[in-house]
Amino acid sequence: MIAGISMEPTRWTPPAAPARARDARGTPPLATPRRIELSSAGPEDVVVGDDGFVYAGLADGRIVRVDRESGSVVDVVNTGGRPLGLCAEPGGALLICDAHRGLLRWSGEQLTTLVDTVDGVPLNMASNVVVDDDGTIYFTTSSRRWVLDEWMNDLLEHSGTGRLLRRSPSGEVETLCDGLHFANGVAFTADQSALIVAETGGYRLHRYWLRGTRAGTFEPLVDNLPGFADNISLGSDGLIWVTLASPRNPLLDLLLPRAPFLRKLVWRLPAVLKPKPVRTVWVLGVDPTDGRVVHDLQCDATNYGMVTGVVEVDGTLILGSLDESAIAVTTVSGEQN
Structure with missing residues (x-):
């Protein structure tokens, strides 16, 4: 918790969870992922660089480079914080969202802080x-009230302090959208005319138009998702690939529209009694033009779970997880990888 704050719940009536939220497998089910073990836990996001290697940030601050064919893992940099979302830039640099340090860039030789305050606030x-x-950078921040280790408190409170921000090549930072309920993954459409943004606590995907007559407008693309959307990415197939870290939580949905003091009571409970994620492996492939779900791929969490990062390359899905000590590889087709 950020110093000096306490739970201040806001009422919200969520839409009734779709029946899909109660299913544990897709039709057809996702092929069981193949694990590639890492030396530490928490590869929350995954990206593929120009060099073809997979990059992921770990809970101990390291970013690693992974060869998904051989399984070799190499350390490339340590941010000294907690790296989350990544973006591979042309030429080999990485943009890094660090939960503790802000927006960083690793050039291959040097780690630079790009944004560590907004409007004078860390x-x-x-x-x-x-x-x-x-060179314009777009990034999300999930909460201005809760730190990463207490992310569930933000969903419980539902105070809506997430943002979509833009950093110009000259270094100016502008808030494009405020009041988001745990803003999370962000991805371009294939033509870069719009951004797709995951709002974890609102069970939604939004579209923010960057170009054309609707530039500067923000609209729902997919509403009433059956789970908690986390990181997203543009696939080689032109679809937006979305991770659902967990199905909807019936207790949380029950509490959100009710008297705020009930959620304050839940906040004070031992961790074992609080709402928590249900382990699953679940990704969606969404058409960014109309929000149609093209792929709904889910399997049980026998050997992997809480998928928070996904990238699709020519039918191969590479997965990351906030909890696991591995990345995982599977396929869109359902064939074993």
Whole structure:
């Protein structure tokens, strides 16, 4: 918890969870992922660099480079914080959302802080990031009230302090959208005319138009998701790939519209009694033009769970997880990888 704050719940009536939220497997089910073991836990996001390697940030601050064919893992940098969302820039640099340190760039030789305050306030829980062809960076922050280790408190409170921000090539930072309920993954559409943004606590995907007659407008793309959307990415197939870290939580949905003091009571309970994620492996492939779900792929969490990062490359899905000590590889087709 950020110093000096307490639970201040806001009422919200969520839409009734769709029946899909109660299913444990997709039709057809996702093929069981193949694990690639790492030396530490928490590869929360995964990206593929220009060099073809997978990059992921770990709970101990390290970012690793992974060869998904051989399984070799190499340390590339330690942020000294907690890296979350990553973006591979042309030429080999990485943009890094660090939950503790803000927005960073690793050039291959040097780690640079790009944004660590916004409007004079330290940047908390930077979540995910993309960069435009002209060097404009778009990134999300999930909460201004709760730190990463207490992310569930933000969903319980539902105070809506997440943001979508833009950093110009000259370094100016502008808030494009405020009041988001745990803003999370962000991705371009294939033509870069719009951004897709995951709002974890609102069970939604939004579209923010960057170009054309609707530039600057923010609209729902997919509403009433059956789970908690986390990181997202643009696939080689032109779809937006979305991780659902957990199905909807019936107790949380029950509490959100009711008297705030009930959630204050839950906040004070021992951790074992609080609402918590249900382990699953679940990703969606969404058409960014109309929000149609093209792929709904889920399997049980026998050997992997709490998927928070996904990238699709020519039908291969590479997965990351906030909890696991591995990344995982599977396929869109359902064939074993």
